[in-house]
Amino acid sequence: MAEPSRVRDLLGRQSAGGEVRVRGWLRSARHAKAVSFLDVSDGSCVGGVQVVGAPGLSNYEAEVRKLRTGCAVIAEGELVESPARGQRYEIQASRIEVVGWVGDDYPLQKKRHSFEFLREIAHLRPRTRSIGAVLRVRNAAAMAIHEFFQERGFMYLHTPIITTSDAEGAGEMFRVSTLDPASPPRTPAGEVDFTSDFFGKPAHLTVSGQLESEIGALALGDVYTFGPTFRAENSNTPRHLAEFWMVEPEMAFCDLRGNADLAESFLRGLIASVLERCPEELEFFDGLADGNLIDALRHIAESPFERLDYSEAVEILERSGQSFEFPVAWGNDLQSEHERYLSERHVGRPLIVTDYPKDIKAFYMYVNDDGRTVRAMDVLVPRVGEIIGGSQREDRAEVLERRITDCGLSPADYAWYLDLRRHGSVPHAGFGLGFERAVQLITGLANIRDVAPFPRVPGYADF
Numbered sequence: 001m002a003e004p005s006r007v008r009d010l011l012g013r014q015s016a017g018g019e020v021r022v023r024g025w026l027r028s029a030r031h032a033k034a035v036s037f038l039d040v041s042d043g044s045c046v047g048g049v050q051v052v053g054a055p056g057l058s059n060y061e062a063e064v065r066k067l068r069t070g071c072a073v074i075a076e077g078e079l080v081e082s083p084a085r086g087q088r089y090e091i092q093a094s095r096i097e098v099v100g101w102v103g104d105d106y107p108l109q110k111k112r113h114s115f116e117f118l119r120e121i122a123h124l125r126p127r128t129r130s131i132g133a134v135l136r137v138r139n140a141a142a143m144a145i146h147e148f149f150q151e152r153g154f155m156y157l158h159t160p161i162i163t164t165s166d167a168e169g170a171g172e173m174f175r176v177s178t179l180d181p182a183s184p185p186r187t188p189a190g191e192v193d194f195t196s197d198f199f200g201k202p203a204h205l206t207v208s209g210q211l212e213s214e215i216g217a218l219a220l221g222d223v224y225t226f227g228p229t230f231r232a233e234n235s236n237t238p239r240h241l242a243e244f245w246m247v248e249p250e251m252a253f254c255d256l257r258g259n260a261d262l263a264e265s266f267l268r269g270l271i272a273s274v275l276e277r278c279p280e281e282l283e284f285f286d287g288l289a290d291g292n293l294i295d296a297l298r299h300i301a302e303s304p305f306e307r308l309d310y311s312e313a314v315e316i317l318e319r320s321g322q323s324f325e326f327p328v329a330w331g332n333d334l335q336s337e338h339e340r341y342l343s344e345r346h347v348g349r350p351l352i353v354t355d356y357p358k359d360i361k362a363f364y365m366y367v368n369d370d371g372r373t374v375r376a377m378d379v380l381v382p383r384v385g386e387i388i389g390g391s392q393r394e395d396r397a398e399v400l401e402r403r404i405t406d407c408g409l410s411p412a413d414y415a416w417y418l419d420l421r422r423h424g425s426v427p428h429a430g431f432g433l434g435f436e437r438a439v440q441l442i443t444g445l446a447n448i449r450d451v452a453p454f455p456r457v458p459g460y461a462d463f
């Protein structure tokens, strides 16, 4: 009996011939007079392989003719040149084993389903061409990210998921607690007594691995973390998830410019790598995007990013003559519409905006000599807007402590973080790439819920 093959390998063969075996699920089944055409897909590539069944099969009438979309089969037979259009090979089956039937209510059919509908069946949608392709792109992108950093000597550091520090100081964290929510222990003042909670103090899911990455960088030089992060912000947008993956490099002896240079080569390299690793998937997404995707990605991979400081960006927006929904003024944060205008309309490619007002950025960013801006940077890309956020970190203990206090946070909560500035402090910098936003950019999909296998958003954490 032939060893099982992946459909991708079969379709990539130099020539037909030989006995083969495939295992997968039917994308479609068409039963004609005395012949059945089964489109078997196994998740290894966008397309399936056509298996042709004929009455010679022992179970042809009893089983094969009853096969429908969604059934699981193992098929064996000869790999032959296909007379049909659009496929090189097909399998003339000598045996078809039905491994799993489908119920009458199987929701996937041969036609194209809307992404909205597919979100409701996240347990079955990986079997579709589109979500299967998304998952393969995620896989390839994740591997490309590790290779990028490993090749440059960065060490992969595993930062914690449960934390007692708010890395962004924005209070958008999910609590982790084993206290009984119905009757938590109380302090004499009537507040919840977290000293008797599991960790002896309030604990949360991390919003970013940055603070611990800084510990790593200040000992190992260049490190990166790549893991899940969580934000309890009530944002119902096509670009926000409550759980998303972030890639966060952190470099010792590095300033904002070095950081921006790394961000640019990282993002361009990532896109080039996925273009190379997933040509078939990107052709597929290019089709969904009316042919506008691959050229746009090549353009990003090949052209240098524009760089602007925040004040210049605000002037450009003010002079743009656009009527934005959110007002543009020095001191206001850039909104997605502004980010997209700058990237799509003003420069026509990605750009890096630096030196934002300190009042709209996190406590840990290095304060510039002007006293009102910080060494922050955001990388903005067409269609998605902000894809990377980063900064040079404040490495002066006194300045950092003042910033923590000014931001309404308590230096006591950041004692170890301040300590790092008192013992062998060096200039250092890093950034975070939102992995799902990168996958949105690469696939061209409009909604972030379609590039996360199991999206978590306000009001929804099924599957």
Ligand code: 4AD
Residues within 6 Å of the ligand: 167, 168, 207, 208, 209, 210, 231, 239, 240, 241, 242, 244, 246, 248, 249, 386, 387, 388, 389, 390, 391, 430, 431, 432, 433, 434, 435, 436, 437
């Ligand atoms: O700009 P952010 O908040 O930066 C940080 O968390 C820093 N601590 C990173 C660092 O310097 N090490 O988030 C970084 C990126 C954003 O640019 C965006 O791409 C993504 O993470 N991101 C989200 N992606 C999906 N859903 C959300 N709710 C996101 N919030 C941020």
Ligand code: MG
Residues within 6 Å of the ligand: 378, 386, 388, 389
């Ligand atoms: Mg940001």
